[in-house]
Amino acid sequence: MHKVKELENKWFNYKVKKILSPLIAISASSLLVVGGYYIYLSQEDKLHSLISSTVSSSTRATSVLGVSRDANNSINNLQKKEKVIEKIVDKKVLEEKIEEVKLEKKLEEPKILEKIALAPIIPVIDMAKEERIADVKRPRPVKVSRNTVAAKKNDYLTAKELAVVRRTQKREKVVPRKTKKMKFTSSDSNYFETMQHKFSKSNSPRDALLLAKVYYKKAEYVEAEKWALSANKLNNSLEESWLLFAKSKVKLGKKKEALKILVSYYKKSQSIKAKRLIGQIKTGKI
Amino acid sequence: MMSSNYDELKNIFVDVVDKSAYVELESATYNYDVLESSLDKPLKMVLLYGKPGTGKSMLLNKLYHNLKENREIHYFEAPILSEKEFLKSIYEGMSGQVIPERMRVNFDGLLKYCQKLKNQREIIFLLDECQLYSEPLMEKIRLLSDTRVVKFVITLHKTENEEVIAKEHFKTRIWEVIELCNANEYDLEVYIQKKVIKKGFVDVSNSIKKRDIKFIHTHTNGNFRETNKYLYTIFDIYDYYEKNEPKKISSNKFSRKILEMAAIRLGYINA
Ligand SMILES: Nc1ncnc2c1ncn2[C@@H]1O[C@H](COP(=O)(O)OP(=O)(O)O)[C@@H](O)[C@H]1O
Numbered sequence: 001m002h003k004v005k006e007l008e009n010k011w012f013n014y015k016v017k018k019i020l021s022p023l024i025a026i027s028a029s030s031l032l033v034v035g036g037y038y039i040y041l042s043q044e045d046k047l048h049s050l051i052s053s054t055v056s057s058s059t060r061a062t063s064v065l066g067v068s069r070d071a072n073n074s075i076n077n078l079q080k081k082e083k084v085i086e087k088i089v090d091k092k093v094l095e096e097k098i099e100e101v102k103l104e105k106k107l108e109e110p111k112i113l114e115k116i117a118l119a120p121i122i123p124v125i126d127m128a129k130e131e132r133i134a135d136v137k138r139p140r141p142v143k144v145s146r147n148t149v150a151a152k153k154n155d156y157l158t159a160k161e162l163a164v165v166r167r168t169q170k171r172e173k174v175v176p177r178k179t180k181k182m183k184f185t186s187s188d189s190n191y192f193e194t195m196q197h198k199f200s201k202s203n204s205p206r207d208a209l210l211l212a213k214v215y216y217k218k219a220e221y222v223e224a225e226k227w228a229l230s231a232n233k234l235n236n237s238l239e240e241s242w243l244l245f246a247k248s249k250v251k252l253g254k255k256k257e258a259l260k261i262l263v264s265y266y267k268k269s270q271s272i273k274a275k276r277l278i279g280q281i282k283t284g285k286i
Numbered sequence: 287m288m289s290s291n292y293d294e295l296k297n298i299f300v301d302v303v304d305k306s307a308y309v310e311l312e313s314a315t316y317n318y319d320v321l322e323s324s325l326d327k328p329l330k331m332v333l334l335y336g337k338p339g340t341g342k343s344m345l346l347n348k349l350y351h352n353l354k355e356n357r358e359i360h361y362f363e364a365p366i367l368s369e370k371e372f373l374k375s376i377y378e379g380m381s382g383q384v385i386p387e388r389m390r391v392n393f394d395g396l397l398k399y400c401q402k403l404k405n406q407r408e409i410i411f412l413l414d415e416c417q418l419y420s421e422p423l424m425e426k427i428r429l430l431s432d433t434r435v436v437k438f439v440i441t442l443h444k445t446e447n448e449e450v451i452a453k454e455h456f457k458t459r460i461w462e463v464i465e466l467c468n469a470n471e472y473d474l475e476v477y478i479q480k481k482v483i484k485k486g487f488v489d490v491s492n493s494i495k496k497r498d499i500k501f502i503h504t505h506t507n508g509n510f511r512e513t514n515k516y517l518y519t520i521f522d523i524y525d526y527y528e529k530n531e532p533k534k535i536s537s538n539k540f541s542r543k544i545l546e547m548a549a550i551r552l553g554y555i556n557a
């Protein structure tokens with residue numbers, strides 16, 4: 001029962017993280033605020049020095065030309081120039097920022113591509129075994145000729161026979177109110193039990209796959225995943241077990257895992273179905 | 287919390303469909319009433335529709351046990367997937383006769399048999415897990431219901447794809463659709479408390495506070511099956527502590543730590 005111990009450790013780590021993360025967030029944000037303010041201050045300094053230098057040069061120019069103007073005029077001029085300069089400076093800063101963002105994007109794009117291409121192939125399924133079997137060719141389905149269907153005795157109850165059954169029944173006067181709970185003795189009635197029993201005897205991957213399919217249809221994805229995995233363990237060249245396993249994973253919200261598994265399977269098998277499924281998962285169609 | 291049988295407590299939340307496990311909830315009671323009264327309407331089929339774990343099987347089971355004494359009603363709790371077996375079971379249910387192993391029921395014959403019973407009898411069949419039936423078999427079920435001698439109440443899991451399929455059916459047939467949803471916080475609280483109290487754990491019920499229910503609801507969305515799984519896991523952990531480290535659990539407070547541990551174990555919380 002060391003499992004609970006393990007769980008307790010996990011819980012402890014979770015708690016520590018939970019308590020620490022707001023602290024980290026606060027310190028990080030305060031750092032950001034202080035840093036941002038500092039940058040703002042230094043930029044303002046630069047701006048001021050820029051403006052003052054241009055202002056002094058323009059006054060110098062007017063004095064060199066010797067053109068006498070009244071004070072008001074020159075002050076107006078200066079203010080206009082200041083505005084233009086401010087605009088220029090603003091534009092420059094903006095352009096720089098745009099450049100930066102573009103650069104960042106450029107840097108990011110190849111990273112994403114790389115990630116997809118080099119997606120770590122760590123499937124949950126036993127891969128060593130998979131590799132060994134991957135080379136072995138899959139058996140081709142045996143073609144059944146239509147002409148060889150054996151004649152079978154007709155064992156349907158015809159309408160006539162049914163009518164006879166009915167008449168005999170009438171004579172017995174079945175009480176309509178009488179009810180009867182169905183007794184299931186056939187193999188189809190308690191499907192899951194029978195199938196699981198059958199599987200426990202046969203250990204056949206087909207049976208496991210069948211169960212996985214039915215569970216998947218029933219929207220019991222945990223069970224579906226389990227049985228698809230069972231099937232895959234017994235025979236991992238069964239394409240459907242891979243697909244179903246991945247599909248169940250997606251339904252259980254484990255999209256990334258599903259993609260990893262499918263990509264690795266696709267690399268080995270070049271299966272069109274796997275490829276299609278990858279596309280469907282990526283576009284959220286499943 | 288009472289330091290008694292956690293083993294028994296966890297077993298309260300094993301997933302079973304049984305009439306003795308049914309608890310009255312506002313939503314369940316409302317849905318049940320709609321369901322039962324729909325049987326008296328001139329409908330061919332009644333559909334119980336909803337996500338897995340919303341209590342469809344539970345309602346169907348209750349319906350069967352409530353009506354079996356005074357109506358002709360048959361209950362297929364597990365789907366009968368082979369057409370041969372299915373038709374056989376329908377015929378056997380209607381006729382009270384047992385068909386020999388080597389015989390088959392012919393569908394057209396069955397339809398005629400139904401037609402002859404028109405205005406004489408009305409037989410109800412409850413079919414659970416209908417999403418498992420094949421389309422051709424569903425079509426046969428519909429044809430049988432068209433005779434108005436047999437009426438089907440079926441349950442169907444709601445998934446994105448089936449929603450569309452199901453809607454197509456509704457356009458052409460006379461259906462009553464009862465959609466079941468996950469429980470809200472209030473119903474979830476009643477659900478948990480009634481289940482626990484039913485087995486005599488009143489103290490435990492008192493120790494589970496509103497905030498605990500809120501916490502459970504955020505992780506299970508009020509889905510009954512999910513809630514069962516969660517509470518089973520919680521009491522499973524309690525069980526471990528009681529047997530191995532009893533000092534770690536207190537007797538009057540529902541432990542947030544264990545709630546979180548169970549959530550981690552079930553993957554509700556990433557840790
Ligand atoms: N009204 C109810 N009373 C008691 N238990 C319920 C009720 N509704 C649902 N449950 C519990 O939830 C579980 C799942 O319900 P179920 O009827 O099997 O859902 P569905 O058939 O919709 O998948 C059941 O095993 C049962 O324990």
Ligand SMILES: [Mg+2]
Nearest residue numbers: 342343414415
């Ligand atoms: Mg069900």
